[in-house]
Amino acid sequence: MLLYWLDLIGVAVFAISGVFVAAHSNxxxxxxxxxxxxxxxxxxTLRDVLLNRHPIFWVRDARYLLVILVAAALAMVYVAFLPPPGYGFLIADALGLALFAISGAQIAEAxxxxxxxxxxxxTMTGTAGGMLRDVMSARVPLIFQQDLYATAAIAGIVAYLVLQKxxxxxSLAVVTGVAVILLMRLLAVVWGAHLPRLHAIT
Incomplete structure (x- = not known):
C-alpha cells in the first residue's frame, strides 16, 4: 500500500509540474x-516496458489516469487566476522525482x-517523465543541466537500499530515500550545487 500511495502522489505532483510548464510555454x-x-x-511506462510488466501500470489501474485528470484540472484552475509560482515548478518536480525514484526502485526490487x-x-522512473515534458515544451531537460538531478535520485535510492540491507x-528506508532526493534537489535549486564539470584538455 505504501508503494501504491507513493505512486499516486508522484503522479499527481508530476501532473501539476506538467501544467506549470505548459502555462509557462503558453x-x-x-x-x-x-x-x-x-x-x-x-x-x-518506460520502466514497465523494459521490465516486461504487462499490462502497463496505468492500463491495469485507471485510477492513475483519474489522478492525472484531477491534479491537472486543479493546477489549470490555479494558473487561470494566478501566475505559476516561480519556484513552484521546481519544488513540484523535486517532490515528483523523489517519490517516483523510490517507488520505481521498489517495483524493480520486488x-x-x-x-x-x-x-x-x-532513476529512470523519476527522470524520464520530466525529460519528456521538457523536450516536448522545447526546454533543456533538467537532467542535462548542471545542477543535481539524476545524481539526487541515485543517492536517494542508494540510501534506501543501504538501510534495507x-x-x-x-517505511524508514522509504522516508530517508525520499528525503535525500528532495534535499539534494532543493540544495541544487537554492544554492546551485552541482557535480564537478568535465574539462577537455586542449
Missing part, C-alpha cells in the same frame, strides 16, 4: 493536459532484480 488546455499526462506516466538494475530503474524498517 500551451492551450489540451496541450496542458497532454504535458501533465506525459510527465506523470512517462517514466513509469521483481527480484539486482541492486544496479534497481538503481537504474528507479542494514535491516531498517521499510
Amino acid at each position: 500551451l492551450d488546455l489540451l496541450g496542458g493536459l497532454a504535458l501533465a499526462a506525459l510527465t506523470a506516466i512517462g517514466g513509469g 521483481e527480484g532484480f539486482p541492486s544496479l538494475v534497481v538503481i537504474m530503474m528507479g 542494514l535491516g531498517a524498517p521499510r
